[in-house]
Amino acid sequence: MDKLRVGVIGVGGHGRNRHLVPYRRLEDVELVAVADVNQDTARKVGEEFGVAHYVDYKEMLDKEKPDLVSVVTPTGLHARIASDALKAGADVLVDKPAGANLREVMELFNLSREVRKRVMVGYWSxxxxxxxxxxxxxxxxxxxxxxxxxxxxxxxxxxxxxxxxxxxxxxxxxxxxxxxxxxxxxxxxxxxxxxxxxxxxxxxxxxxxxxxxxxxxxxxxxxxxxxxxxxxxxxxxxxxxxxxxxxxxxxxxxxxxxxxxxxxxxxxxxxxxxxxxxxxxxxxxxxxxxxxxxxxxxHLKKADLPFEMVREFVSSVREGRDPSPNLRESLILxxxxxxxxxxxxxxxxxxxxxxxx
Ligand SMILES: NC(=O)c1ccc[n+]([C@@H]2O[C@H](COP(=O)([O-])OP(=O)(O)OC[C@H]3O[C@@H](n4cnc5c(N)ncnc54)[C@H](O)[C@@H]3O)[C@@H](O)[C@H]2O)c1
Structure with missing residues (x-):
């Protein structure tokens, strides 16, 4: 089974801890690159995870052509960057909330249908x-x-x-x-x-x-x-x-x-x-x-919630099914x-x- 190639955009606190760390634990994916407008953050995190680092996420999408992309930038940029990742041919895990407002989320939902790619929304909760x-x-x-x-x-x-x-x-x-x-x-x-x-x-x-x-x-x-x-x-x-x-x-x-x-x-x-x-x-x-x-x-089971989130995203892509949490739910939210x-x-x-x- 070919490994799915992953890029993470926005590698501050949450991008590092709740996306990169869980991806690293999955055997059927390969982390290939990170992108962050903060050059120091991009370099530091890229070196830590042993992957290429970029300041411009569009260059990362263009050069690395990842199969899967996590978007973990500030909320106001989620929908735009997720759209760019979809257009570049990736399935996307966008952190919560999926966009700044209903219009943005609706546009992202329609685009995902058009390009036939999945978008999962990062409610690890x-x-x-x-x-x-x-x-x-x-x-x-x-x-x-x-x-x-x-x-x-x-x-x-x-x-x-x-x-x-x-x-x-x-x-x-x-x-x-x-x-x-x-x-x-x-x-x-x-x-x-x-x-x-x-x-x-x-x-x-x-x-x-x-x-x-x-x-x-x-x-x-x-x-x-x-x-x-x-x-x-x-x-x-x-x-x-x-x-x-x-x-x-x-x-x-x-x-x-x-x-x-x-x-x-x-x-x-x-x-x-x-x-x-x-x-x-x-x-x-x-x-x-x-x-x-x-x-x-x-008596509740224990679970590593961010790991389960990332695993669901990867499984949904492997199995060709809609992930959950998804954009249909986010439209209501x-x-x-x-x-x-x-x-x-x-x-x-x-x-x-x-x-x-
Ligand atoms: N699920 C959670 O519990 C949880 C917790 C914290 C944050 N978040 C969400 O995750 C997102 C990030 O939060 P955080 O706490 O990691 O913030 P953060 O400030 O630590 O990290 C955001 C990173 O995005 C980078 N960035 C900004 N613009 C960019 C761009 N155009 N291209 C690439 N990188 C860019 C910043 O340089 C920064 O490193 C937010 O949307 C937030 O709502 C979720």
Whole structure:
């Protein structure tokens, strides 16, 4: 079996640790090159992994002609670079979120169909054993009819004051909702099969990032007088068969330390409570058995989530099937996110009609 040749574009923290390191463990792929606009990073990481390094990713695509490409640059560049990689003939693993907005993700989806190449979206959190347990419960009907989901991901103090996340020319022009809200929406909607949302009522706030005294309490550094991203967002999203309430915060005056995700899925037969950070690490099923109210807490398997993500990408290409997480799911996810921004801007509930199912 020929080895699949891999190139990774954007080899900062996440590109190195959660893409290159897992690829290196797979026997049927060969890492051939890395590309990063930061010459020092490109050289250092290229040398560490013993592969060619480029500053210009287009030159890398042209010269190396990789079969598989990971895109792990800042979010605002994901869709453009992923499109270039598709056009160069590669199957693509683009990190989360797939693009800055629904339009970008739709264009990427259409292009992938046109060139008949796969795009997987890098929600490594999807490979959580706790989430797999919930997916199985939902598939087996243990939840009954789901009528409400409440989903929250809130950091007490975690504004990432680093260019990748805070510079609007890099981050897709948005704040906490796009950056970490995408995880909790993915975690919440995966068990429910990503049905199309019908309407959204949302609000966004910039309350902590604008305060000078907050800079040393968060991550990195930024100019609070120029902070114009949301650090907190809330919404109520309506689907045909259930509602979803959402809370997302880079920073908020809450009790817990660090970042906490809490997702509750309420069904008429059973419910689940999931906890974690970006990935769900803990889950309990609540229901009724033999006339008693019960709590079921599984002993979860261990898993290396980024490794499972990369392995799924490579397997999907080998087996000629759609990967998961994929762009069809991301269309729904970005429709929700864009809907919240639009509703916040218009100050009223917005109806979503562009995705029918
Ligand atoms: N899944 C996760 O848990 C997780 C965690 C962190 C980041 N991420 C995502 O991964 C992406 C990268 O985040 P990070 O933490 O690694 O950031 P980072 O700043 O450490 O790395 C980004 C790298 O991209 C490079 N880059 C920028 N523009 C480029 C271009 N045009 N061509 C090639 N390289 C370019 C930068 O020089 C940098 O080395 C972001 O989209 C982020 O949302 C995901």
């Amino acid at each position: 999807r490979f959580s054993p706790a989430l797999s347990y919930v997916l199985s419960l939902a598939r087996d009907g243990a939840l009954g009819q789901v009528y409400h989901v409440s989903a929250s991901i809130v950091r007490r103090r975690g504004i990432p004051g680093l260019p990748t996340f805070i510079d609007k020319s890099l981050n897709g022009g948005r704040g906490a909702l796009l950056d970490i809200g995408c995880y909790v929406i993915d975690n919440a909607l995966a068990p429910l099969g990503f049905p199309p949302p019908r309407s959204v009522s949302g609000a966004i706030y910039s309350k902590i990032g604008v305060r000078r005294e907050e800079v040393p309490l968060n991550w990195g550094s930024w100019d609070p007088s120029k902070f114009d991203l949301e650090d907190y967002a809330v919404a109520l999203v309506k689907f045909d068969r259930f509602t979803m309430s959402l809370e997302v915060g880079w920073a908020a005056n809450v009790s817990h330390q660090g970042e906490v995700t809490l997702v509750r899925i309420l069904g008429d037969e059973g419910g689940v409570e999931m906890r974690g950070t970006e990935a769900i690490t803990d889950v309990t099923f609540h229901g009724v058995q033999a006339g008693h109210v019960v709590d079921v807490k599984p 970005h429709a929700v996110i864009d809907g919240i921004y639009n509703s916040a801007e218009e100050g009223k509930e917005v109806t979503l009609t562009s995705l029918s199912g």
